[in-house]
Amino acid sequence: xxxxxxxxxxxxxxxxxxxxxxxxxxxxxxxxxxxxxxxxxxxxxxxxxxxxxxxxxxxxxxxxxxxxxxxxxxxxxxxxxxxxxxxxxxxxxxxxxxxxxxxxxxx
Numbered sequence: 194x195x196x197x198x199x200x201x202x203x204x205x206x207x208x209x210x211x212x213x214x215x216x217x218x219x220x221x222x223x224x225x226x227x228x229x230x231x232x233x234x235x236x237x238x239x240x241x242x243x244x245x246x247x248x249x250x251x252x253x254x255x256x257x258x259x260x261x262x263x264x265x266x267x268x269x270x271x272x273x274x275x276x277x278x279x280x281x282x283x284x285x286x287x288x289x290x291x292x293x294x295x296x297x298x299x300x
Contacts, residue, residue, distance in 0.1 A: 194268045195280040199288040202255060206232075214253035214280065219267045224259060228298045230289055238263050245274060253278040259300075260285045 197205070205211055216233035218225055225235045236244050238258070248254060254276060256264035261283050268279045282288070290297035 194265070194272055196283050197255065197280045198283050199292045202230075202282060202289075203293045212253060214255045214278075215248065216255050216257060217248070217264075217267070218257045218286075219263050220258050220286075224300070227300050228286055228290065230257065230286060233257060238267055241267050241270060245271060245276075248276070250276050250278075253280060255280045255282055257282045258285045260287050 206213065216230055218229055218233040218235045219238040219241065220235070221237055222235065225233075229235070236247075248271070254268075254271065256268045256271070256279065258264040258267075261281060264285060265281045268281045271279045284291075286297070287299060290299045
């Protein structure tokens with residue numbers, strides 16, 4: 194599994210020359226409603242075992258949660274199930290709010 198900081202993800206998202214990753218937010222719906230990175234897809238962590246076949250294994254996937262713990266568990270799960278381009282967002286949406294988008298609400 195790879196790790197990426199919030200500023201690195203922001204830079205990658207702005208780079209049209211790189212394949213754009215799927216932003217997989219694994220938090221609960223109320224957390225996603227409070228704040229999320231634009232363009233991210235919500236699949237709560239507890240739904241991943243049933244829904245991971247919906248994900249495209251050909252795309253890089255950035256796993257996102259509040260601080261990076263749940264997303265790391267999901268990233269490990271995806272790797273064990275055949276996904277090879279899995280990235281954990283270090284510090285989660287909290288780091289994104291602090292380092293990239295100060296207007297994002299925090300909780």
